[in-house]
Amino acid sequence: MMRRLLALMCLCFACSIAYADDAPRTMLRAHLEPSGPIVAGSAVKLVVDALTTTWFTAAPDWPLFDLHDAFVTLPDDSAQNMNEIIDGVRWFGVTRAYRIVPRTSGTFDVPAFSITLHPGGIDTPVTLQTPALQFSATLPPGAEGMTSFFPAPNLTATQRVEPQNGDIEVGGTLTRSVTQRADATESMLIAPVQFGDIDGLRRYAKPPATRNISEDRTGLVAGERTDTVTYVVNRRGRYTLPPLDIEWWNTTTHQRETVHLPAIHLTAHAAHEKPLWEIPADALAGAARHTVIFLDARDIAYACIMLALIAAGVWFYPRIRMWLARGSQWWAAERKKRAEGEFAAWRALRRAVNSGAMQRVVPALYRWMDANPRFTHPARIDAIGRDENPALHALAEAVESHYEHAQAESKSVRVKLHRWTQWTRSRRARGPALPPLNEG
Structure with missing residues (x-):
């Protein structure tokens, strides 16, 4: 009886371990390149690896951080997919490199910052912190007395x-x-x-x-x-x-x-100022000194009209300027909306799919899903169901297969997306314009 009870306990323990191993695990790693001292003004890379045992349903959130007396940037072309076996377990993820350029000599403490990951297999995102790191920058011999080291x-x-x-x-x-x-x-x-x-x-x-x-x-x-x-x-x-x-x-x-x-x-x-109406000097000599000057009524009327136009222009100028500014803002907003909208994202996705490179397809697909109001935010690949466009569903399956069976070399995408046809579907969904005939 005791042997059976002990065997049952061991079986339950093994099942719990197997269930725990099926749950996705996440990990953040960070290191500096180079690891030793650098010369002020040169760049040091902060390489951060975001890893999971399943796949990522959305790109990690890569924040920027501030570092005193240093420039910190995150180049767009620094993202690379990776997979690695750690302690017998295969991990998948992405690595990015921050670029840090110290402007002076001294010790620089890179703070720990949070990165949000979206691993597949669970519904909630995971937030992890990078380790705090430190590096030092020195000045070369002969540059100690420089006002600004460049x-x-x-x-x-x-x-x-x-x-x-x-x-x-x-x-x-x-x-x-x-x-x-x-x-x-x-x-x-x-x-x-x-x-x-x-x-x-x-x-x-x-x-x-x-x-x-x-x-x-x-x-x-x-x-x-x-x-x-x-x-x-x-x-x-x-x-x-x-x-x-x-x-x-x-x-x-x-x-x-x-x-x-x-x-x-x-x-x-000194600036030479010329009067608007200059009287010749010879006109003021002799009998012209006592000449009476008469103003024509028509000239006075023209002058009044000019003054009225100037006053109207001064009064209308702020309003016209405000209208023009509003029109310019509206036009800029419309252009930005179109450039960042669903149609532009779909065209970028088609170009990425036609190129066949998976590293271009994945961000383009997420960008289109983020711009599409039919998907939740952040977008997830499994939100593309079978009722969608067959080619789009095939593309989603190709992306999931890429993350599930990732290798050292990415496979090309063999999916053909057609032109954007959302308007045809919306027209079909509206139904006939005429009401049904009354047959009674």
Whole structure:
């Protein structure tokens, strides 16, 4: 009797273990590349792996975090699918790499942050935290006394001044623009140019203009940043815009270098004001001094009409501007709605399916389901039932099969999606326009 009871207890324990193993498990891993100290201004990668023992019904939520004295970005092209065997269990997931660029030397503590996962097999999402990590950044020998440490393989700077002749009237404006180009460096890492104040000139800084120059084969080629400042002349005189010295660290020669931009000289003279109606000097001589000037009634009427039109324009201008602004906002909202709507998402899905690459099909399918009001949010693959388009249902089965039987190399998609035909289904659902005949 005791043997039977012991065997029954062992059987129940084994069944509970088997049931527990069927439940999906999730895990987050994070590490830094490189793991050792880096030079300030260079990039370190925070690689995060989101893993599960089943599959993901939706993409993980990847948040951005702040790090003092460092730039943190999450490139769009850093996502990669992965599968790995850990302790005899196969795990599936996705890995992404955050890019961290410290702007100065010191120790940087990467905080722990939460990521929400959507594993298949359960209805509720799972929220996990990444481990807190730490790295240090140092300055190379010879760069300790630099005001702003900026490393780059090569840096060039040019300046442009308008007007170019340096001759300007009081009340006029002078614009000075400085463009920096750094090879193999993102534009957001280029340090801003410091323009000083000048007595007699009012300074107005404009937002910087940045752009990254890249090529298909080589990737990032260079980054450009343009800083622009406008000076308004308050009084006449001679002015000098001081020279600019831009310090940077040459990563090729490992030396500190300086780009020098020369000073700008300008002369401001009093503005010559010409009266609207100027009386010739000879007309005021002799008998013309006692001439009586008569105004025509028609001229007075024209002047009154002009004043009325000016007053009406001043009164209507804010309202017309408000109407134009509303119209512009409406038009921008409509364009954004169409660009992010269901039709655009369907076209992107068709292109992804035609390419045959599963890594393009999965995000395009989720984007279309998120834009489709018939699906819940966040969207799930199993929401596509058999009553849907047969090709769409086949595509959903292909995605589920991809995650269930993922290997080192993704299989191509062999599904053909047709053009968007939602309007035909809606017309058929409406039924006939005429009511049925009264046969009684």
